[in-house]
Amino acid sequence: MSAGHVAPKSMYYMVFGALIVGTILTVAAAKVDLGPLNNIVMLAIASTKATLVILFFMHVRWSSRLTWVVAMAGFFWLLILFGIGMADYMSRGWVPGTLR
Amino acid sequence: MHQPPVHVEGIPAANAHAHHPKLQHHFDTMEQQAEASTLGMWVFLVTEIMFFGGLFMAYLVYRYASPEGFAEASHHLNVTWGAVNTIVLIVSSLTMALGVRAAQTSAPPKTQVFWIVATMVFGAAFLGVKAIEYADKFTHHLVPGPNFIWEGKHPAAAEMFYSLYFCMTGLHAVHMVIGLGIMTVIAVMAWRRQFDADYYTPVEVAGLYWHFVDIVWIFLFPLLYLIGGHFIE
Numbered sequence: 083m084s085a086g087h088v089a090p091k092s093m094y095y096m097v098f099g100a101l102i103v104g105t106i107l108t109v110a111a112a113k114v115d116l117g118p119l120n121n122i123v124m125l126a127i128a129s130t131k132a133t134l135v136i137l138f139f140m141h142v143r144w145s146s147r148l149t150w151v152v153a154m155a156g157f158f159w160l161l162i163l164f165g166i167g168m169a170d171y172m173s174r175g176w177v178p179g180t181l182r
Numbered sequence: 183m184h185q186p187p188v189h190v191e192g193i194p195a196a197n198a199h200a201h202h203p204k205l206q207h208h209f210d211t212m213e214q215q216a217e218a219s220t221l222g223m224w225v226f227l228v229t230e231i232m233f234f235g236g237l238f239m240a241y242l243v244y245r246y247a248s249p250e251g252f253a254e255a256s257h258h259l260n261v262t263w264g265a266v267n268t269i270v271l272i273v274s275s276l277t278m279a280l281g282v283r284a285a286q287t288s289a290p291p292k293t294q295v296f297w298i299v300a301t302m303v304f305g306a307a308f309l310g311v312k313a314i315e316y317a318d319k320f321t322h323h324l325v326p327g328p329n330f331i332w333e334g335k336h337p338a339a340a341e342m343f344y345s346l347y348f349c350m351t352g353l354h355a356v357h358m359v360i361g362l363g364i365m366t367v368i369a370v371m372a373w374r375r376q377f378d379a380d381y382y383t384p385v386e387v388a389g390l391y392w393h394f395v396d397i398v399w400i401f402l403f404p405l406l407y408l409i410g411g412h413f414i415e
Binding site for chain 2: 098128145156164171
């Protein structure tokens with residue numbers, strides 16, 4: 083695969099630096115009580131870190147469109163699982179006489 | 183390993199010459215072969231997303247049912263060990279990426295093996311920290327089952343939290359152990375000069391697996407360790 087993209091080492095060090103900063107930020111943010119916002123901040127940082135790993139360390143940034151579609155489909159289906167799963171659990175008992 | 187080019191009817195003879203020894207007969211080009219392997223690995227990783235996804239779903243359901251119980255239980259995990267392990271895994275992902283790059287740039291086997299072994303060392307360090315944490319949970323009666331003891335307000339939710347903690351980090355640790363096995367094979371292959379700029383698919387694909395396991399931890403760390411950070415007893 084001589085056509086494979088070779089990223090400069092500096093790019094890997096920059097992504098690494100961003101991942102470390104993200105880790106420090108998430109630990110710092112968890113010590114502050116933001117109410118429900120704590121979860122949003124924590125998941126936003128984790129998703130950003132995961133995106134950096136996928137795009138740069140896993141080379142999806144330079145992969146074919148088909149690889150993009152397959153990778154995104156995995157996470158998209160995960161959101162369907164969480165979305166429909168929680169829609170069920172959160173609405174239990176809303177209608178009297180239904181499953182609690 | 184090296185098979186002579188096979189002439190198949192209907193395929194122009196031009197394909198048969200200048201043929202890389204690692205190119206298998208059912209692929210036209212090295213690029214196509216690498217693309218097929220990468221795509222195949224991504225399809226496997228999607229099944230892995232679903233595998234871990236079921237546990238994340240269970241976590242969501244029980245955390246939604248008892249947010250205070252989960253915060254109380256999470257408070258008893260050691261944030262320092264968790265953060266150290268997060269950084270150890272990120273470093274191992276960096277060394278992995280540099281290992282793939284070494285193969286891509288036809289670096290000498292010594293360099294390729296160095297990065298792969300470095301990845302394994304950090305992977306093993308992660309498991310070492312995990313062993314310390316697990317031992318601590320056993321001594322403090324935090325392992326779900328007949329010996330689980332919880333002094334707080336939400337014993338049932340805390341036991342559920344620790345069940346999920348052991349299932350999720352346990353499944354993750356199993357993936358790390360498998361990763362160490364894969365890296366051993368890759369290191370031996372690199373040492374035997376199997377990889378260069380024209381052919382490095384096994385390192386690339388093993389790297390995808392390693393980075394995926396890192397991503398799982400990126401989510402496990404905040405969801406398990408950090409939800410009790412501002413918890414007041």
